[in-house]
Amino acid sequence: MTTHATLNSTVPEPRSAVLDDAHVGDIKGALGTIRLDDTTPRHGLSARLKTLLAIIGPGLIVMVGDNDAGAFSTYGQAGQNYGTQLLWTLLMLVPVLYVNQEMVLRLGAVTGVGHARLILERFGKFWGAFSVIDLFLLNALTLVTEFIGVTLAAGYLGLPKAASVVLAAGIIIASAFTGSFRRFERVAVALCLGSLLLVPIYFMVHPKTSQMAHDFVVPSMPGGSGQLAAVMLVIVSIVGTTVAPWQLFFQQSYVIDKRITPRFMKYEKADLWIGIVIVIVGAAAMMGLTAAAFAGTDGFGQFSDAAAVARGIEDKAGHLAGVLFAIALLDASIIGAFAVSLSTAYAIGDVFGIKHSLHRGVKGAKGFYGIYAGLVVAAAAITLLSTDYTQGLMTQFVQVLAGVLLPSATVFLLLLCNDRAVLGPWTNGPRTNAFTSAVVGVLVMLSLILTAAVVWPDISSDAILWIMAGCGVAGVLVAGYFFTFGRRGTKEDPVDRTGRENWRMPPLETLDKPVLSTARKVGMGALRAYLLIAMAMVVVKIVQTALNH
Template structure:
């Protein structure tokens, strides 16, 4: 998204071509897009499909370019400046702004972690029986251990391949009996309902699509990739910007397209099964999986439940990792998934504390599903000002050097910010 049309690039070895080369260039954008379809997001999309059928499918066409635009902004902040979003806020803007945003991020992430881990525990209970609360805690411990003991290159590779779990929802939609003519038409012909439930569902889709933790994660991952490849930030080496910005665009576009396709698959599958059979009230992803079994069969049930666990194993580290990046950048201390635990104690402590705090919500009597409402409130409060600050950073020459965002991309970024602001106003308008 940075304007690199007139920037010279040095000669380098020819990159791998074909499918192998394409897959090799995927990374932070793909993982970020896949993590967007976390278990709580699956629950939201299941509810949308069950309650409104295909009536809100058009919103994914609207949100796709917006999420691409704002995630590219986050990625370029990391790659160009060599620092994450919180560190850039610390460098260029008042400290109270930084502390407020990081505090809100921590609250929202812990609640989302609780909802995701609970959904994973409930899904495993559906498959095997047993105690869902125990499974929830065990999933939290496993995720923490993996983030602490695995090296960054190996862990990033694991996350990358975990995205394949999302194909389970493509498999589900293929056996759900979707009326494809109606479904595809709904992408371009809105079926708008003028009521509070429809407006709230629209806001919920935006809230699960454009989420603050994804901004911090993708920017932080670009910084990690710089360290792994032993390259300097693009603000120092602007001649290398051409291929790097192209890689970010391709990676982010692919990741967000993948996320959108999977989200639509969930909406289509639940619309063709649950909505078509009069089941309209689904509040969790595990409820959606259970409701699918008598309608779409055992295969659809198994794929849906396994997908919840697979996407959770991807999303939980992203939620906890984004919190760790934000906290260490706010404090100005080292923090990296490639660092040894004793060299980045605050970073790994944040991962452990946020993950285990989320997994404990049920144990202390807090319903994670109900808590998601408050997570949506916090995300709504945080997303818009954070997006505003990101747009200011990416146009700030002190931060970005010669690689400030060009006008066309700036318009898209501000459009995403405006739409999210309007959605937040709508949310509070119906909530109050």
Template sequence: MKKLFQNIGPSALIAAAFIGPGTITVCSMAGIAFGYDLLWALLFSILATIVLQEMSARLGLVTGKDLAGLIRIYFTTPWKKILSLILVIVAIVLGNAAYEAGNITGAVLGFDAVFKLDKVSFFEMDLNILPILIGGIAIFILALGSYKKIENVLMLLVVLMSLSFVISALLIAPDWLGIAKGIFVPSFPENSLTSILAIVGTTVVPYNLFLHSAIVQEKWNSPNAIKYARWDIFIAVGLGGIVSMAVLISGAALYQEGIMTSDFSKFADSLAPLYGDYASYLLGFGFFAAGITSTITAALAAAYVLKSTLNWQGKSGKLYFKLVWIGIILSGVIFSSLGIQPLELIQTAQISNAILLPFAAIFLYIIVSNKKWMGKYKNNFWQSAFGFFILLFSLFLGFKSVLKFIS
């Protein structure tokens, strides 16, 4: 048991990535709009995440390559290779640059919910200095250089974030019978499809499939470590699922009181008169931790993907790798500080991600089901069956997301 706990690590980055401001907002709004009714969608999302991330980790440990690198090798026809790599770069690198503003803004909202800081004027513009502070913290953590140190910092933040959201959910004295029903009895309230798709889409994150296959190789270097990787995934992603459910349960408290809001800061403030200032402070800190951990992992994922797709090697490769994650964070700081929302860029990123999720999941599924690539570690019957079901759902999710943005 001691050895198992010593081997926990890479999946903390995965949990830190999907428990971001987007997930917190989606889950809280789902709770406010539908109470406990959509908890089952969260359970499905977590199970799907565990299955796909296990495939990603297994692929990295068996092949010694990450998903982006395998895509570059797998396609031999030039136009297929170029098209697939462009899609990956647009969705992951450009997409994460666009979302970084949202991650940093989320951390700022959480910080502001606790400390109530005002903006400062700079050259006749209202400038929020908090994004600069958040960006500086993220750059400092990544500049530690050691993967182990980065992993430890993120593990600490994930644990503190988990405690803050779980305690805030317990403070509101939830209806445990209603929670059990929401988890195990699927229901589809009127106008809930968009929320269901959003819950799945913010939990099953495409860039995590690329990131996980790379970072497991920083921790282990042998297929013999698959059992530890599975334990790591079950613990960290399971904890992430509990956090997401705690946020939805907190939102459901306002649903039961008949209070509607569409803004996180108002959501946190709305809990204060009902359940005390502690609830809003805990949610504020949780939102801050969610924002800063997602800021770090989004930048790291973009750097890993670009490194693999462009096959960067040696000292120059390490320099380019560092410049990518610095650039991703700085783009988020600039957009967040000036209050600029790069809407067209974000929309492009969302469409690309909607297309990329089934693309990445299908490619991952093909590789880990192939005995030539995976040997005895290829998918078994149950992994193949559940994986295929997840693929069908991801195709549906991608189709609905594209239609939504076209309309």
């Protein structure tokens, strides 16, 4: 593509699929710049390092942003109630995190079109509307949990809660309203570095490193079969808070807004790995230091909230450790609010054709910034007006809704990454498809367990084992069907991956509509039915709980 480097003269070529011309031009990252016309090969360590520094951002922010207020609560609960026995779940999630976000990265760099818009164009109005509506609802509730995290941190630090929420909202809004992508990213990267506060807290509390290393690689189920239901709910929460639907929408749009193209794919993959390492280290540190803080105390097994975790850390390692934990919680809540708000504004801008770029000033993208600020203000207001009970109910609803919606998000991601009209030479290979299909199966199983546990709180361990067994049998039958019949009549020429660094998706309106096979139509129909039934059951249960209270 040939364009000028300035925003005012940046106009994509007629064949480009990019929806906002601000998404084409120089890469202006927090830590460096790459000019649009800079096609010089990167030879030598110094040149590659400078390129990596300029690219760093999307993968780092999306990963660290997921260690937010909800994550502090989930990992704190795992550590306080079960010690370090669930650390292995983090290791199991590493390949899931990478494969999911790598597919999103490819979609963003190759297509130049956001996730929600691709779903709308390739799967129709129902799924397009569903993806935006559920993202909007889930993100709005998630934002409330971020501000709940702000109130918990402020309460521990002795700060006025109302003023803290208003100040946090002001920082979140002001950082995006500069009209400069680079300024926003510098603030976001600085907050990401703030998440490393968990490392010194870890050494101040000094949990047993040998025990953590063992539990990180050796799976175990604490409490035996009698506590299977409770433990499975915590595992589902860990999966839901670590692999969240908003991540898919955020990274794809942020990669586009940063103007990253396939030429820099390997650098963006490195950025993603940096983010994964930081998020796993942070999650493991939270589990370990919480486990050490409450081991042998009356508080073990009695998790309430992140503020109580801070008090337990203070009792174990002193006031400074508790203060650092509260600051880390505050930092995590703000970076989480950044990412969740942006993912919503990007998605709505994509679907409705609103100019949506951090490169634009407020006057140049009023709708985009209005959605972003409106979400933040609304979430802050709800937090200030709600009671402790309703806040707890909303936090529960967010976790459940994320768990219910995650399988569908991964299904669409997998389908898009096998759409040759969309990704051309960048489509998935057989191994990626096999692994992601297995992940979808596991996510569906966990989603069913979570939905059943919310609707029937007294569900037995035997019932959960039956659900797992049923899902396993169904998975084997589906895999057997596709292995036996799935390839008949659908053989395609091998993917030609030569010259893919310069391949971009043509405009969406020029693409042929995908033809769905009978099996895929049945699967999509079943997915639609499950989502509608599961969401209805969860909403009814949440309303009943609120009314009974």
